Amino acid sequence: MTKHTAFAADDAIIAAAAAITSQPGRRFTSYPPARARGGCRLAPAAAARQATDDPGAAVSWPELVVPRHADFDDWMEKHPSALAAFESVLAAAKGKKIVMFLDYDGTLSPIVRDPDSAVMSEEMRDAVRGVAEHFPTAIVSGRCRDKVFNFVKLAELYYAGSHGMDIKGPTAQSKHTKAKAGAVLCQPARAFLPVIEEVYRALTASTAPIPGATVENNKFCLSVHFRCVQEEKWRALEEQVRSVLKEYPDLRLTKGRKVLEIRPSIKWDKGNALQFLLESLGFAGSNSVFPIYIGDDSTDEDAFKVLRNLGQGIGILVSKIPKETRASYSLREPSEVEEFLRKLVSWSKESRQRD
Numbered sequence: 409m410t411k412h413t414a415f416a417a418d419d420a421i422i423a424a425a426a427a428i429t430s431q432p433g434r435r436f437t438s439y440p441p442a443r444a445r446g447g448c449r450l451a452p453a454a455a456a457r458q459a460t461d462d463p464g465a466a467v468s469w470p471e472l473v474v475p476r477h478a479d480f481d482d483w484m485e486k487h488p489s490a491l492a493a494f495e496s497v498l499a500a501a502k503g504k505k506i507v508m509f510l511d512y513d514g515t516l517s518p519i520v521r522d523p524d525s526a527v528m529s530e531e532m533r534d535a536v537r538g539v540a541e542h543f544p545t546a547i548v549s550g551r552c553r554d555k556v557f558n559f560v561k562l563a564e565l566y567y568a569g570s571h572g573m574d575i576k577g578p579t580a581q582s583k584h585t586k587a588k589a590g591a592v593l594c595q596p597a598r599a600f601l602p603v604i605e606e607v608y609r610a611l612t613a614s615t616a617p618i619p620g621a622t623v624e625n626n627k628f629c630l631s632v633h634f635r636c637v638q639e640e641k642w643r644a645l646e647e648q649v650r651s652v653l654k655e656y657p658d659l660r661l662t663k664g665r666k667v668l669e670i671r672p673s674i675k676w677d678k679g680n681a682l683q684f685l686l687e688s689l690g691f692a693g694s695n696s697v698f699p700i701y702i703g704d705d706s707t708d709e710d711a712f713k714v715l716r717n718l719g720q721g722i723g724i725l726v727s728k729i730p731k732e733t734r735a736s737y738s739l740r741e742p743s744e745v746e747e748f749l750r751k752l753v754s755w756s757k758e759s760r761q762r763d
């Protein structure tokens with residue numbers, strides 16, 4: 409399958425998978441998360457220097473294959489629904505402090521054609537607010553921090569924008585807040601601001617002739633969207649982007665959901681942001697923390713990987729189709745994320761009443 413056909417398959421596969429996954433009577437088995445293979449609690453500067461991944465593997469072009477029923481069943485065995493396996497999640501979290509990490513697009517809000525219209529429902533906001541009352545909660549997004557804050561609008565949360573390269577503490581104090589209100593806690597890519605601005609202008613100009621292509625400035629990174637570009641033009645768009653980036657070897661290209669993402673080539677991703685936030689919350693080296701990270705995209709895999717390596721907490725992939733993932737559990741769509749968050753809150757309330 410070429411890169412081009414992999415793109416083309418996306419929506420058809422989701423439709424096919426939706427038909428399979430909506431079948432009633434599916435059974436799920438529990439799949440315990442991988443346990444510790446040694447700690448990884450780096451201070452941010454050290455983590456930023458650590459180059460653990462093959463830079464050549466940074467661009468991932470997912471190979472999408474229409475799932476057969478058997479494939480789907482196999483996948484669900486390995487990544488059971490976090491709703492169906494809720495009791496297993498609770499058992500693993502027993503006696504530990506839950507810290508919640510939530511991706512935004514595709515996790516809290518449904519994927520839509522216009523990125524500026526990806527609003528979150530009031531019901532979802534209410535569910536996230538509830539979770540934040542019970543557990544320290546962070547939004548970890550590829551979006552620029554201010555933009556994602558304007559969608560979520562909850563001052564009691566931590567926000568890690570630009571794929572974790574821009575981390576700020578809650579602007580409203582809550583019992584979970586460990587930082588000075590509204591303090592910017594971490595911006596490891598500050599030196600790249602001028603070059604990102606320059607490349608934003610260059611990409612906006614060079615992609616302008618391609619109808620439907622848009623460039624989103626996410627402050628420390630950029631997104632070139634092709635969801636509204638005719639499929640025949642996808643290759644040309646990618647070539648345009650690559651040609652601009654030839655002049656900027658310090659930037660790298662990765663791919664999300666119908667988006668090309670351009671970011672600094674530093675070793676800092678959503679996984680580093682997760683570790684940094686755990687440390688900021690006072691959980692460095694702690695065995696009593698249970699981070700839960702929920703996300704839908706390839707960039708969330710960095711956070712799932714950190715959890716696997718730490719042997720703590722769980723990653724939950726939001727997907728209707730089988731995907732290669734390091735997450736332990738799955739949820740099919742944002743409405744299931746909302747249900748999972750509400751169940752956690754109810755469980756936490758009940759346990760408080762019992763204690």
Ligand SMILES: O=P(O)(O)OC[C@H]1O[C@H](O[C@H]2O[C@H](CO)[C@@H](O)[C@H](O)[C@H]2O)[C@H](O)[C@@H](O)[C@@H]1O
Nearest residue numbers: 512513519520521523526549550631635665667
């Ligand atoms: O880390 P995230 O919060 O998931 O952000 C990743 C990218 O999400 C947005 O793009 C995606 O959602 C759009 C709205 O639904 C959709 O139109 C687009 O095709 C998706 O790729 C956001 O616009 C990007 O800047 C983020 O990098």
